[in-house]
Amino acid sequence: MRPLRHPFRALATLAVASLALPFIAGTAAAQDSAALEALDAQLPGDLVNDPSRIDWQSYGADLEASSVVDESIPGGGAARRFEVKRAAEFIYAAGTNIPLTETVRRGDTVTVGFYARTIEADTEDGNGVLRVRFQRNVEPYPGFGEQTLTIGRDWAWYEVSAQAEQRLRSADSIIAVQFGRTRQAIEIGQAIVVTGADSIAGAGPVAVAAAAYAIPELEMPESLEGTGTLLNDPGQNFWKFGGSAGRFESRHEPEIWMMRATRFSVAEDGTTLTDLAATVPINQRIDEGDELVIAIAARTISAQSEDGRAVAASRIQGTSPPFESFAANRFRIGPQWQLIRIETRAPRGYGAGGAELELYFGGTVQEVDLGPVYVFRKARGE
Template structure:
């Protein structure tokens, strides 16, 4: 359902008919509805922007803002040190259909530059259609200058080789310039030389989704998102417990992580989940932590599992703050905590800790939101 709503917003942003998407009952049907309105054939899933990113000096983070065209969410890429080669840092957009040799393939996306160490202040990126396996053969390389305002960019090429869904990607590379770029949702089509035929889509209206990086209504306007709620690649320690990622259509984004505490060392946490925090935090920043959670089973008399939450910084002098212990009901609830950062924290320098210390508890954790308040 999340993908359906995200695609509906995307259709609206591009001035397309959303009737079929609104009536669709699944993400696949919504993709088909969008495909029917685009030139050529849709070759990716535009509702996803959780693309694979790489680069030793690259920091990728989530950005949510209803003013971002094409869906209200984007990925921010900060290249902290320029490399000799542009392919030293980048992001890969997977294709979902075969691209045949000789046919047209086109990608279109919104992008803007936050800052760039170039003569004109514009960011630099290169688009390349390729195989995502050594020696990474590809075609259609084109280098673009990205301006300071949101604009629509397109790159078209004749396929010089076939690409399959299992290894076909569009590589967007930007490692040769120290810069901060934002790239919004993207559309890839085959069989067409342009997606919008030179017409710029109108900006979207107010969003009513959650997309993979969107906020539930209770958190809109609270602040800037510093993590990716759709990312469930957490780190776990389970000396006396277990964890499992599950599909769950009853909660935003449709997935939950089930934490179960059993027996373990006395007094020590039985199961610990560590969630990465993206984005820079300054000393004194007001932070809001929101965790969607519900109790599945608990040995406590009131039937509520006890979830412990805190933030921990890395480095030699680790700092722990925002420590809380919360009794969670057996219905989904959005647990909210407000705290103030006691120290400055660099990008990627902290993680949010969720843990169960008492045995015989099972808790489902839905999306987790870590925001820097704009108060």
């Protein structure tokens, strides 16, 4: 995560409301576990990611990321489309991160494979270009196994393999897929990461596709329907994380929309609010004067506070210098799932991917579950 450029001197009090959420039951946890076990049994080595998920964290000031669902897409019928609007000097200026769910030990052979195709690219042959890197997603972003791939116009299976030069922890390690140096539109579908094997497909990508299963669809709370234009991807919870105050863990939670949450845990006093943070990318542009609505699903698991409620904060911040920020808020979170609603006005414009929502959970001993996050632009005149 990029270091904070602006200290949290004061937190403004804007329109913040909490709404209780209904209980949402489901059996997806058992189904997901069985599907992953079935896939793992068919693969060489050990599966160390969740191939059913494509809600990866993406970044880049000139990048637009969106979801594509079509039965013709191999490996599950869904993909992420990445459109680089303007080429940058460095390939890592835009990319997406595939998180690991298991630790990779130093010396292990680790292999990533994924489906991909190019829609268009500003290259001589019209093919896209991306780089794959195994790395930790914390400064100074140490990694290994860099390899640049040429992505053709038709769906194909691509693999990169390397020997782990360092230990990759499941809590903060990723497969970095970088593509910012070329103006292009690329689609990436199901991705699989294994250890203990230098090839995944073996007999061919069809064998991998046969074990795939569907990607969960986006769910919208009834209270947010008609709010406006959605500017982020609420189905994604593999955000950027940072801070030294505690830890974070991705969890399956059947009581909340899309049944995914991240638990933030602070174990020691004496930290500051910004010492444990998540960064939620805002993929669409924001215009000066836009009326924005931020809705955050969250609940307190435990907190050493007088009322037993956890304290959190949020603000919207630019992704490039001078990293201006606005809509700073502090709020308390109850023990049941709540939808915390924040309304604000943008003081300036930001291009697509030029702003992000920062969420902070440090400052006191507490455990907080963070569910889906929604950022809307209200229609003019509402």
